[in-house]
Amino acid sequence: MLKVTPFLDHKSMLISTHYPVMVIGGAEDKVNGCGILTAFFKSAGGKMATIGIIPCASQEPSVVGDRYYQIFKGMGAQQVQILDIRQPKECDQDRWLDILANCTGVFVTGGDQLRLRDLIGGSRFMTSIKERIAQGELVLAGTSAGAAIVGERMIAGGSSGESPNQSLVDLTTGLGIFPELLVDQHFHNRNRMARLISAIAAHPDKLGIGIDEDTCAAFENDGTFEVLGQGTITIVDPGKLTHTNYRAATQSSPLSLHNLTVHVLSPGDRYDYQNRVVLS
Incomplete structure (x- = not known):
């Protein structure tokens, strides 16, 4: 369980934040109400926010980074920086660590979660993000690939439209922000239920979370999350599992x-992921 203290910005001024970590299923609204992005913006400090955008999962990081730059500047953020990291060794450079140290919010874009993991995983940069989240100094949001990486185990790829089986999902290590979770995104939009079940069969100690597009698991300080957006979040809980043939299966x-x-949770529902209980 991620434990977070009350949020302090880089100037040590107390700010009320509602969602320290926001895990978004991808394709969030960027044009109309921008509900999920607005919730992140407010959690990061609103017009006092300094937001860092990490677009390195994308094959077009400059284009993707600029799109979110325009969105958050348009909302009135005090400062927006694009952390356009292109090589793993850059993550330990002071220029990026100094920018990160001044951020009150970090937004991780979509793209390829393997590329993202390989670029920032195990770095001083990622260590600083985790430490500052735990200390209540930073709000983190990730969409699509930026959502997939939050668990200790990560879905790197796979297929859909089949019965659950071992070949349906490719699993690797994630960044471990929430070690107990195993996250899939674009969930019902890309028919990924069997993929998530296959992943949970491989790791029955984890809690499966499938997040639809334009939908967010907005984590709070108390071991719970709230569903935001327009879709649903599917919980696959193997806590009472009595049998699986995973080890014997081909x-x-x-x-x-x-x-x-x-469980299938709709907007406004809340879930206690530590105790695995639906709250509303």
Whole structure:
């Protein structure tokens, strides 16, 4: 469980923040009400915010970074910086660490989660992000690839439209912001239920979270999250699992999982991911 103290900005002025970490399923509204992005902007300090954008998961980081730059500047953020990191070794350079030290919010864009993990994973840069989240000094939001990386185990790719099986999902290490979670994104939009179940069969100690597009798991300080946006969040909880044939199955044979618990949460619902209980 991520434990967060009350949020302090880089000038040590007390700010009330509602969502220290926001995990977005991708394709969030950027044109109309911008509800999820506005919630991040407000959590990061509103017009007092200094927002850093990390676009390095994208193949076009300059284009993607500029799009979010325009959005957050348009909302009135005090300062917006694009942390256009292109090589892993850059993550330990003072120029990026100094910018990060002044940020009250960091937004991680979509793209390729493997590329993102390989660029910033294990770096001083990522260590600083985790430390500042835990200390209540930084709000983090990630969309699509930026959502996939938050668990200790990460879905790197796979297929859809099949029964659950081992070959349906490619798993690797994530960044461990929430070690107990295993996140999939673009969830119902890309028919990824079987993929998430296959991932949970491989790691039944994790809690599966499938997040639809334009939908966000907005984590709070108390081990819970609230559903924001327009879609749903699907919880796949193997806590009461009585049987799976995962170890005996071949790569392509169907998987069985008995007594799996599934919840579908809509906007406004809240979930206690530490105790695995639906709150509303």
